[in-house]
Each structure stands twice: as C-alpha cells, then as structure tokens.
Amino acid sequence: MAALLHAAATLGWTHWTIHPSTLVGLASLGTVYVWRARAAATEGEHAPSLAQRARFVLALLCVFASLNGPLHDLSDYYLFSGHMVQHLVLTLVIPPLIISATPGWMLSTLLRRRLVAADARRLTRPAICCVK
Numbered sequence: 001m002a003a004l005l006h007a008a009a010t011l012g013w014t015h016w017t018i019h020p021s022t023l024v025g026l027a028s029l030g031t032v033y034v035w036r037a038r039a040a041a042t043e044g045e046h047a048p049s050l051a052q053r054a055r056f057v058l059a060l061l062c063v064f065a066s067l068n069g070p071l072h073d074l075s076d077y078y079l080f081s082g083h084m085v086q087h088l089v090l091t092l093v094i095p096p097l098i099i100s101a102t103p104g105w106m107l108s109t110l111l112r113r114r115l116v117a118a119d120a121r122r123l124t125r126p127a128i129c130c131v132k
Helices: 020-043 050-068 070-077 080-101 104-111 114-123 126-131
Strands: none
Touching (some): 020 050, 020 104, 050 080, 070 080, 114 126
C-alpha cells in the first residue's frame, strides 16, 4: 500500500524538484530573446517594451513553475488532474504570454526564410490547427 502512495515523495510549497533540462531550455530561450532585443537597436527596430519583457519573463516563470515545482511533483506522484493542470498552463497560459511578448519584427526575421514561411503558412491554417 505504501508503494502505491509514494510515501518517499515529498510534497509541499517549499520542496521543488528542479530538472536541469528545463533550466537549459529556459535559459536558451531567454538568451535568444535578450540577444534579439539588443540587436534591435543596430537593425533600426524598436526594442520590446517593458510590458513585453515582463510578459516574456512571466511566461518563462510559468514554464519553470509548472514543470519543476510542487505542481509537477503532485502530477507525477499523486494526481492525474495535476498533470492536466500542467497541460492547461502549458497550452492556455504560456502561449498567449509569449505571443504578446514577441514583437512582430522578431518573427519576421525568422519568416524571411522560404521554407520556414511555407511551413508556418501551412501549419497555421484553421483546419490544420483544429485537427492537430
């Protein structure tokens, strides 16, 4: 019975299990954002506003908290509903924050590549988005 309850797992707001892969991914994403924001001045573009930067940091913090914190431990050891809350945060909270934090010129640099633009057009059609 104790094996089913995962008695060894420690749950609480003060106990955080931190996964290095999440830290590396978030640090990489944050570094690219800061690098592109600084490059804006040399390219004649407007740097992201303070509100956009704050939303980006909030998005990174939400990813970190949902994949490393007590919610992650709760979903791994105890509740499937905790796992589904993780999915809701990852799909309904974080994408709007990242989209609203990213200036259009950051995306246009990426979309100048022909293959990337073609894939983006194909994948963002309503019928395709609803199916996937």
